[in-house]
Amino acid sequence: MSDSPTDTIALLGTSADPPTRGHQALLEGLCKQFPRVATWASDNPSKQHVIELNQRLELLDALVQSINNPRLELVQELSSPFAITTVTRAEQRWPGLDLCFVVGSDLISQIPRWKDASTLLGHCRLAIVPRQGWPLQDAELKRLRSLGGRLEILPLGIPGTASSEIRSRAAASQIPDALEPLLLKHNFYGFTRGND
Structure with missing residues (x-):
């Protein structure tokens, strides 16, 4: 475990559309870094979701x-x-x-435009997970700090797997094994045996 005190909880929301091996690696990594981790499925106001929230929650x-x-x-x-x-x-x-809100480096540029961003940053620490393909930019980190952000860069290596790639190609290799029965049962994302 890292230096995170026992009174800290990591918060990770995801659209989970669908959850990928990247999500799995991130959740497993957070469990090594933090004494407690909470996750949930949510609607992202800047995305069009393929399946309903309750279905993404099931996944x-x-x-x-x-x-x-x-x-x-x-x-x-x-x-x-x-x-x-x-x-x-x-x-x-x-x-x-102590709340630690977790985001991938791909979201850093968007946070200043989030609803009540400065208030949000005043109520929690912001833990940033570097994602392959989205290098951290000093100017963006500086902007977050100027809004009151207390930033922590997490030492986690998360693959650049994107849910959008899975949706477009139904790439079975990027799907966590535990999800396959549900994807097949409901034919989510056109997922059938033999995809990939």
Whole structure:
């Protein structure tokens, strides 16, 4: 485990459309870095989602169960299109805990445009996970700090797997094994046996 104090919880929301091996690696890595990790499926106001939120939640739940780590919990009550709402709910659920909101480096440039971004950054630490293909930019980090961001770069190597690639090609190799039965059962994303 890292230096994260025992009163810290990492918060990771995802559109999970669908969850990928990248999501799996990230959740597993966070469990090594933090004493507690909460995740949830959410609607992203800047994306068009392929399947409904409750279906994406089912996929994420299957992934969380397969990871089977007592530090990790699925807390769907945190779900909101807006990070500030999620953090407010987390403060109410875990009063006194140090909240660490986790984002990939691909989202850094968007955060200043998020609803109530400076308020959000004042209520939590921002943990940034470098993603392959999205190098950290000093100017973007400086902008976040100018908005009050307390930043932490996490030493996690996360593959550049993108859910959009899976949706367009139904690439089975990027799907966590635990999700395959659900994808086949519901034919999500046109997923059938023999994809890839």
